[in-house]
Amino acid sequence: MITPPHDTARLGLARLRRRAFPVAVVVCWLVWAALAWWTAPRAADQAEWDRDLRADRVVTWSRADGWATDVGAWGRRPRPRYASEGSMVVWSRPDGQVRYASVGAPDGGAPYGSDPVDDPLAQAAGSRGGVAPADRLAGAAGLLGAALGLGWLVVLVTGPPPVAGTRWYWFWIGSLPLGVGLLAWLYRERWRGDVPSAGPRRTGWAGLGWLLLGGLVLSATVAGLGELLGDYVVPAW
Structure with missing residues (x-):
């Protein structure tokens, strides 16, 4: 069946909007990261x-x-x-x-x-x-970080049901340090939100477990990179 041109244009516009949101958030996160690092x-x-x-x-x-x-x-x-x-x-x-x-x-x-x-x-x-x-x-970095965190929480609560995990799952994942969890949610639920989950949605308990494990891994990774590259490249936040 051939899709009418106007339907194709509408689908293309919807896909563009889906892609524009994660790109804008990533740009804001990069600005925040640069300010916080500096x-x-x-x-x-x-x-x-x-x-x-x-x-x-x-x-x-x-x-x-x-x-x-x-x-x-x-x-x-x-x-x-x-x-x-x-x-x-x-x-x-x-x-x-x-x-x-x-x-x-x-x-x-x-x-x-x-x-x-x-x-x-x-x-x-x-x-x-x-x-x-x-x-x-530093004040600008703090405001931008707060805006990103609050905006993510509003979208998580008021937006459509997540695909890969429950809202509680993504709440805990989103609490990972340095906005890493927000980027994970952004990639899976916004960039690839049209891809069905391969299994049942993950629960809040799974998210809490990943938060604890991910926090330890991130802390160890940052500490290791700091030892390897020095304090100037990887500040000890």
Whole structure:
């Protein structure tokens, strides 16, 4: 049977709309990933801290004694645990990147340049007003990540029933770190949503199991890549 031209055009338009949505989401995810990667704190040493001070590459700085643990599933930039007597200094640069280094406590007799409280160059850097480029970029990444996560949840709840798994299954899968679960849902349920499932739909319990296993695998993979490629390429989020 020959399909009428107008039906063919309608089917082609529907297929185009199905393809446009996942492509748009992937583009947004790539933008988020680039922003989050760029603004992630990277380890440095005291020498780099001193060089950035003298080259006027310190926009903001603060002392801390470590990092807060509430990073979140979308790899939000970790927050320093601010402490005036902390042995770590965290600073942002004009290019929007963040560095941190261990320089010793303020009363530890550390060399010139390592104590921002006593260093006039650091005092000048720390007195600058406005929002640092690193904070603006990290804020944009946070908003984009929240919009992607919320948008995915709305589509999951209000959209047509998923093909490969129940809504609870995809809810747990979508909770995988760094948006990996969202990409898996996008590929199976949107890019290949017209392909029937080979078996019964997976349940929420299966999704929870894959979340626990996938979280461990992703954490180990990121840690391994960090050891192999270095902190700059794979920041320790």
